[in-house]
Amino acid sequence: MNIHNYEKLWLVLAMVMIIGFISTVVYGATAVGIEMVNDEGGTIDSTALEEDDRFAEPRVERVGDNEYEAYVVARQFIFEPDPIEIPANSTLTFYVTSPDVIHGFEVVGTNANAMVIPGEVTELTVELNEPGEYGILCNEYCGGGHHTMEGKLIVQPEDEFEQGGNDE
Amino acid sequence: MSGENTVREIGHDEFDPYGTLALILIYFAILSVMWVFMYFVEFLGNDLTVLA
Amino acid sequence: MSEQLESGAPTFLDDYPKEAAVVKAALWSSFIALALGAVFGVIQALHRTNILRLIDSTDYYTVLTAHGVLMVVSFTIFFLVGLFTWATVRSFDRGVESIRYTWTWYGLMVAGTLMAVVAILGGFVPQTDISADVLFTFYAPMQAHPLFYGGLTIFVIGTWLAGADWFWSWRAWKAENPDERIPLQAFMVLTTMLMWYIATIGIAIAVVVFLLPWSLGIFDQINPLLTRTLFWFWGHPVVYFWLMPAYLLWYTVLPTISGGRLFSDPLARGVFVLFLLLSTPVGIHHQYVDPGIAEGFKVIAMTNTMFLLLPSLLTAFTVVASVEHGARQRGGTGLFGWLRALPWRDPAFTGMMLAGLMFAAGGFSGMINAGMNINYLIHNTIWVPGHFHLTVGTAVALTFMAATYWLWPQLTNRRLFSRPIALAQVVIWFVGMGLMSNAMHVMGLFGVPRRTAEPQYEGFEFVTSFGSITELRLQLAIGGTLLFISTVLFVSNIALSAGAPKLSGLGKPLSEPLSGAHDSPEILDNLKLWFGIAFVLVVLAYSLPLASIISRGGVLGPGVDPVPMIIEPLGATLEPLVASLQPLLGRLAAVVGGVGA
Known part of the structure; x- marks a missing residue:
């Protein structure tokens, strides 16, 4: 050699x-x-999301001081809830699943970017410090209306959120 | 095997590819700098890092 | 540059006319796919940048499916089988064992391609139920017509039989030459095919066990994470299946046309062995941000992927050193001055060098893709197609086109129609891809998604830190148009060459390596050993993740219904179409005694 x-x-x-x-x-x-998105989100029967207490009504829930959870359904060709509203200076965990095909969940221009696979729950946690608005888009082809699949994440100033977002 | 443009035959032992070494060191430098830029500026400097 | 055309040696066509016919047929199949793929490509480049919209946006995905499948399955793999047949016959210096067998696998590959293409193009015809708008990755539970899965299956079986053809030649050659080292080109062919046999286990199980019977309605439900993981089991090594023919050309043809000799035969063999070992146990790096896969498996995939950089980095050195050897033999001097002594007017040389240069850039974006957590930044953004248009779209495609300029006269005994047009063609490709790929990478960093007909959303705008999205879109569209022009120049140059007069003596022998096969350890040629190790590595890398996916969701999924991908233009809902499929599925299911749809 x-x-x-x-x-x-x-x-x-x-x-x-x-x-x-x-x-x-x-x-x-x-x-x-x-941390990478992993297997901790668990599995779910994607044909029966309406029987699941998290995803029957997609929503944001407060689970502690400055801690929130968003139960998000990505389906052809919308995200629910839309918009996702959250106060600034909080920690938000997304739980995302799909009742139909594979989707993508991308908070535009950020590192929050993951796959959504029917039968699985995608779990990812981010910290939202500054008020502002982000777009959300589906970045995995999901059918003929894929290019219209978008949503919004609104981070409100803390004082305004207490007034507007408390009645859910 | 030599083509018609060959002006000299160079065997294995008399050939030091120092031009290649120079090019590949430049490539190495570019890769290292770009990696640091992409990881620490573009990625870690970006919004909403996934923390759990 | 006529001196390179008149060596006076007999050509491949003179020595092996029957085999030359198969090689030509395979290359023509490849070029037809390339031409069609380029039409679909330029439609997309102009559509998604909102420059020219010839189609409805829902049809964009039919176009994209056709572009992907034609380019990365038909164009690349037909070229591979043609090239590998040439390389095997040439380097063993013996014809195929049975020309009928050779035509059989070629015929199967053509039949498979036609089936898949009919299924895909059916998406343009609303009156038919046939459709496969599922893109190249066909992720379940999106469902294509069974013809699509059937076509893929037959195509892959064709490639398996092709590999067997080359192993058959090896056995026959070995019986007559028991003490000789496997010739380098044949060694590359055989190791690549061993890698392919391991890699296609994943796609074979995904399609034959799950997707095909599921599309026939034999069962209803599927585990999408399982079929997706099986897809990527094959989906990463397939990129090396595209790349290995280009490597074969860089190692064995490029040194000769640059006027030199391959720097090191042992290193070339070592590189192909590394690809055999490491190409497959890495596929999970396409699933870094997937749910349902533990982080530990992702770390293992990343480590393997990073070490898979090694053979490519070694190739960069060996190939450039071989070219430098050519330059120095041609009288080149200096630290960089030798670059001027190279035959830049030869389209085959320039094309391969530009392809290699772009591969160096694509290598960098690939390193980013491989880096586990940085994947959050670019996953499924248009950065990713930006990357693979540098690798498969240039390193592979441009090398194939450049090599064709060198090989075609030896298959036809006719000169190329025009060498100046050929030279312009490879440069136009380089410029076009430079623009398009640069724009894609930059837009990807701003979050612009891939695989999207209209990345123009209502509720937000992409924020750029430099340049504007409008400028970048224009850059992408100009690049895509140049690539289309370049493809037209390539295909018409080859077609017009059929009118050139017949000549003799167009053969071009290849130079011997500086450090030859006898310098390399015998163990490198022990294919059984490397195949065994490669197989064990794949079992180690995949058995636990697959077991975990199955234990979580079940073999047929945690409850996921099929979603047939028949897209009706004008945005009609899927329901009537699903309903129209039900009786068909029900009948088929009844026939096999399964559960009715």
Whole structure:
């Protein structure tokens, strides 16, 4: 086996780069605390969402101080509830599922981006600090009206939310 | 095997691909800088990181 | 550049006329798919950027399905079987064992393609129930017509038989040459096919066990996460199935046309072994943001994927070093000055070099795709098609076109119709893809989704940090148009070459590697060993995730109904169509004694 020294050098550098990439991702997962969407959302009978207390009525629920949960149904070709309203400075966990086909759930221009698969519940938690509005779109082809499938996430100033959003 | 444009034959032991080494080191530098930019600026600097 | 055309050597057509006919047929099948795919491609590029809308947006997805399937199944794989037949016959220096058998697998692949294409194009005809608007990934519970799944099955069986043809040649050759090393090109063909046999287990189970009987109404429900995971079991290694023929050309043809010799045969063999081992146990990296798969499995997929960069990075060095060897033999000097000594007027050379350069860029966006959590940033945005138009869409496609300029005269004994047009064609592709892919990558970072007819929403706008969406859309559309023009130039150049006069002596022998096969350890040629290890790695990587998916949702799902993908233009609801399918499904189900639809 006749490998040139330059090639050996490149082999070493390539390995260093690969290990560097893996280390960066591990740093993001541990030090920054970024978690991947995983199997903790559980399964669900997608033909009977109306019998599920979370998804029969898609909604946002307050579950603690500054902690909210949004039960979202992504279906051809809408997101429910729409808009999703939440006060600023809160932690929001999305639970998203689908009664028909695979969809995408993307809060536009952010890292909140996941697949929605019928039979599975996608769970992801984000922190919403500043008031503002985000678009939500479906980024997995789901049928002829796919390009119209959009929604909204509205982060309201805390004082305004108490007045407008408390009566659910 | 030599084409008609060959002006000299170079065997394995007399060939040091230092031009290739230079190009590949430039590529290595670009990849490293771009990776750091994409991960730490574009990704970690972006809104709504998924924390659980 | 006529000196390269007049070596006086006999051509492949002179030596193996029967095999040359099969190779030509396979390449023509590939180019027809490319031409049709390009028509569908430019329609999309102009439609989604709102420059020119020739179709209804609901039909966009029929167009997209056709573009995807024609390009990445028909164009790439027909080229592969043609090239691999050429490479096997050439490097063993013996004809195929049975030309009838060879035509049989080619015929199966054509039949399979026609079935799938009919099913897809049926989507344009509202009067028929035939349709397959399910895109290249055909994720259940979207349901295509059984013809679509049946066509895919027959096509894949054709490729299996093709692989068997090349193994058959190997056995026959080995019986006569028991002590020789496997010739390099044949080695590449055989390792690639071993990888393919392992990879297609996933798609075969997904289609034959689940999707086809399900589309026939034999059972109603399906586990979408399971079929999706089986799809990606195949869906990642298939990209290496597209890429390996390009690697074969870079390793064995590019050094010769640059005037040099392959730097290292042992390293080339090592690279193909690494691809055999690592291509398959990585598919879950397409599912980083899927629910229902534990994070640990995603970490394993990421680690494997990152190490899969290694053979490509090694290839970059070996191939560029071989080209540098050519440049230095041609009198090139200096740290970078040797680049000027290369045959840039040769379209085959320039095309492959530009393809390699774009692959270096595509390699970077692939590294981002591989990085598990950074996937949140770009998953299912138009960044992803931006990436694979650099890899399969340029590294592979442009290399195939460039190699055709070199190979075609040896298959036909006729010169190319026009070398200047060929040179312009490869440059136009490079420029067009540079524009289109750049715009796609940048828009992806702003969250613009892929696979969408009209990424123009009512409730929000995409926020750009530099450039404007309008400018980027224009860039994408100009790039897509240039690519279409380039494809037309390519296909018409090859077609017009049929009118060139017959010549003899157009053969172009390949140069021997600087460091030859005898420098490489014998163990590299132990295909059984590598196949065994590759198989074990796949079992290790997939058995637990698949077991977990099945134990969570069941083999036939946690309760998910089929959603037939027949899209009626004008936005009519799906219900009447579903209703019209019910009797058919019911009858079929009754026949097999299953549960009625």
